[in-house]
Amino acid sequence: MSLQRTVIDQMECLTLTRPSAKKTVIMLHGFGADMNDLGPLHSYLDPSGRYNWIFPNGIREVPIGPHMTGRAWFPIRMADIEAAAMRGEVVDFSDVFPDGMEEAERRLKSLIAHLRLEASDLILGGFSQGAMMTCQVALTLPKDICGMILFSATCINRQRWEELAPSHKAIPFIQSHGKDDPILGFKQAERLHGLLTKAGLNGRFIPFNGFHEIPMPVIREAALFLDNLVSPK
Numbered sequence: 001m002s003l004q005r006t007v008i009d010q011m012e013c014l015t016l017t018r019p020s021a022k023k024t025v026i027m028l029h030g031f032g033a034d035m036n037d038l039g040p041l042h043s044y045l046d047p048s049g050r051y052n053w054i055f056p057n058g059i060r061e062v063p064i065g066p067h068m069t070g071r072a073w074f075p076i077r078m079a080d081i082e083a084a085a086m087r088g089e090v091v092d093f094s095d096v097f098p099d100g101m102e103e104a105e106r107r108l109k110s111l112i113a114h115l116r117l118e119a120s121d122l123i124l125g126g127f128s129q130g131a132m133m134t135c136q137v138a139l140t141l142p143k144d145i146c147g148m149i150l151f152s153a154t155c156i157n158r159q160r161w162e163e164l165a166p167s168h169k170a171i172p173f174i175q176s177h178g179k180d181d182p183i184l185g186f187k188q189a190e191r192l193h194g195l196l197t198k199a200g201l202n203g204r205f206i207p208f209n210g211f212h213e214i215p216m217p218v219i220r221e222a223a224l225f226l227d228n229l230v231s232p233k
Contacts, residue, residue: 003016003053003055009111011059012057013056014036014054018050020049021049023051024121024122025046025051025054025124025149026112027041027149028056028133028134029055029071029126030127031058033070033127034057034058035057038055044219044220045222047223051226051230056111058129059072060072060073060100073104074098074103075099076129093155093188094155094158095158096157097157097160101132101133105140112137119142119143119144120143121146122145123149123229124137124138124145124148127152128184128212131154132156134153135153136156136157138168139161139165146171147229148171148173149225149226150173150174151176151222152178152183152213153177153184153192154184154188154192165201171201172201173202174203174225177205177206178208179210181210184212206218206221
């Protein structure tokens with residue numbers, strides 16, 4: 001089966017629906033990418049075809065080069081990130097609630113409501129900015145979702161997440177991050193993992209020798225994580 005382009009609750013998405021699948025993965029791309037970016041992952045993360053998949057387009061159009069645009073969930077100042085990288089530093093977003101994130105949260109919750117999914121049948125995941133949105137949505141929903149996949153996430157909205165996380169101890173998660181990530185620093189990723197696990201969430205952190213990316217060993221571990229959500233060992 002192949003991904004199909006469709007519109008759900010006024011959001012353009014790539015979807016893959018299987019009659020036998022009960023659980024659904026919503027996977028959110030990073031800043032400047034679009035719904036096509038992570039789409040191919042479904043065949044690696046779910047080789048047995050046990051999940052439905054939805055890859056939504058970010059709600060904002062952003063320039064990524066001359067006459068080129070991508071999508072984003074909320075705006076960010078790439079110039080600040082690039083300037084910090086030139087100094088050998090990374091921007092610490094842990095105490096920031098980005099402008100536009102609230103609107104993205106509302107739109108994603110509307111999408112979830114439109115799908116009429118039970119929280120226990122929903123897995124949220126994402127890369128970079130999409131992983132930030134995953135945490136924000138999962139920690140502010142009234143019920144615990146089935147799991148989170150956090151590729152190259154970072155700690156933002158720290159104080160609020162610290163308040164919310166203890167009420168969502170039942171959410172398992174898997175998190176990965178490159179030790180030499182020049183965009184979202186490794187220490188901030190460790191801070192996020194510490195925040196979630198201190199609150200009682202059961203999560204595995206996978207560091208790797210690399211940058212802002214999703215290497216194949218991480219994909220294999222995420223596939224095992226998803227497999228275990230369907231058939232716990």
